[in-house]
Amino acid sequence: MLTLTESANETVSCTCPHNGRQIVNEVLPVGVDEMFTTFFTNSKLYIEFQAHKKNTDIVQTPWTDDPNGKGKTRVVSLTAYTNQSFLPKTSKVTEHQTIHPWSRAGTLYSMSAETTMKGPPMCDSFYIEIHYCLNRVSDNESSIGVYVQIKYKKSVFGLMKGMIEKMTIAGLEEFWKDFCGALRTEKGERTPDTVKKITKKNSLPEIRTGGASFVPGRKYFILSKRMD
Known part of the structure; x- marks a missing residue:
């Protein structure tokens, strides 16, 4: 079980440089501890x-103290499904995550991660650095x-480098925006991307995620229709 120091009314801010491409910047209807969980x-x-994303073989190690005193760490690995016709259908993904020591329960979760892949062409030539910053806005x-x-x-020529960056960032952006949308739907908040399926018995919220509708708690998925 992860345990962090509580803020005790102190002012806490993330001291990590927020470098790179920002792919998500959202306020969600959930407390920061629940968001992290x-x-x-x-x-x-x-x-x-x-x-729903067809990712399998998920393994998450427990959060443990970093031996170098840099916070808490864990490793997440999975087999990720790819829907690109010119790539292997699956790839092995490993993400080493670190919660920085200035994180405070109830206020801030500042995390960094290093992600590597096996399977796609040229994947041994690069890795992905990700920074996650979760901040309390209010109790809810x-x-x-x-x-x-x-x-x-390794050195990568220009055309391939551009393709790697475009596809990697687009894939991560889709995943996290869809995941945020799924959390909104679970909390009953409707968004412009939320659609409604009317059944004979009730109405269920759905979130559009990359061409398919995701209903939290359900074990089936419904193809989305284009909304003009």
């Missing part, structure tokens, strides 16, 4: 959403910012 533990919504609202940088371990 939903996104970064083995929560029910996390498992359902990964299944929190903000999330996600920042992404592509780091190269």
